[in-house]
Amino acid sequence: MTDLPPEVDVAMVFDAGATADTDYWRALRDEYVPALHARGTRVAYTLWIDKLAKADIPLTDQAYRDYAQKLVDTYVTPYGLDGIDIDVESYPTGDNLTRAIGVFNALGDIIGPTSGSDKILIFDTNQNGSTPLFTAVSSKVSYVLLQAYGRGTAGMQSTWNTFADKIAPCQFLPGFSFPEEQDRTHWGDAEGIYDPATAPGSTAYEYATWQPQGGTKGGFFAYAVDRDGKVWGDNSITPTSFTWMKNLSAVQDDAAGVAPKAATAALAADRITIRGVGAPGATVSVKVTGPGRIPTAASTTAAVDGSWTLVLNRKLTEPQTATITQKLPHTGPSAPTEVRFIGD
Incomplete structure (x- = not known):
């Protein structure tokens, strides 16, 4: 179950x-x-x-x-x-x-x-x-x-x-x-x-x-x-x-017209790859905020099983935050999910 x-x-x-x-x-x-x-x-x-x-x-x-x-x-x-x-x-x-x-x-x-x-x-x-x-x-x-x-x-x-x-x-x-x-x-x-x-x-x-x-x-x-x-x-x-x-x-x-639930998201060890699970067919978007040079905003489409992967164009650095949302064609965005890189 x-x-x-x-x-x-x-x-x-x-x-x-x-x-x-x-x-x-x-x-x-x-x-x-x-x-x-x-x-x-x-x-x-x-x-x-x-x-x-x-x-x-x-x-x-x-x-x-x-x-x-x-x-x-x-x-x-x-x-x-x-x-x-x-x-x-x-x-x-x-x-x-x-x-x-x-x-x-x-x-x-x-x-x-x-x-x-x-x-x-x-x-x-x-x-x-x-x-x-x-x-x-x-x-x-x-x-x-x-x-x-x-x-x-x-x-x-x-x-x-x-x-x-x-x-x-x-x-x-x-x-x-x-x-x-x-x-x-x-x-x-x-x-x-x-x-x-x-x-x-x-x-x-x-x-x-x-x-x-x-x-x-x-x-x-x-x-x-x-x-x-x-x-x-x-x-x-x-x-x-x-x-x-x-x-x-x-x-x-x-x-x-119901917005999907927040997607799950996790930052890989390479600090540029973010993976998660969302609503199948949803557009998953990431936007990074924080000091310094930040990665460019990016988006992808969740697969039939809901899985998705986004690769940033530069590494996430501390204390930058990547905010992930998803939306279906006829809905507003989901609640956000945030991931951060925390240094040793």
């Missing part, structure tokens, strides 16, 4: 059945979560709606409150997580619907936007916003993740319209899927290494640039993010450089 790029704002964890009696949960608590928090990424635990709807509890407010607290005490607090993501792909009815609503709303009193805490409560679904469940719990929801795998944006506004009277646009995030191993669905949303020439024709790119009428969406999400860069039918498990996630983040920010 520590491989996730800083462009990821929220990561989901869940028990797929193979992690019982392993060291994963200790590593999650002691290694992964602290590392992700340090870079500004929040972590939520995914639970199926059946965990609420089919809980062995009576249909009473006290039972809902007690069970909601148990869920937080079991899945959030022990690992230092930031909230819960409820995956809703079925349609509870009868007592199961009543129970799901009761527990969800009780969770919303502990975590989520009306709880007074800094925790998040996510409604993660492939359904529209008109269901009895969502209608009853929408005020307790931090974000809606729409599992729009393989759909495209042709009907996205119509789907958004079913949510629009219940949540703000900034709470709505459409999502695509990378091809999983042994995948039978073949959504075709994003395959292979990101290519700026062909990516605009992809569903993933459409979601990054799409906006609801009259507002700005909260972002996009991706399922099976560890498969970023794979093509359908490739069942090998190998590391990823997250080229889609990094580039789509920059594409989305540019489309919304």
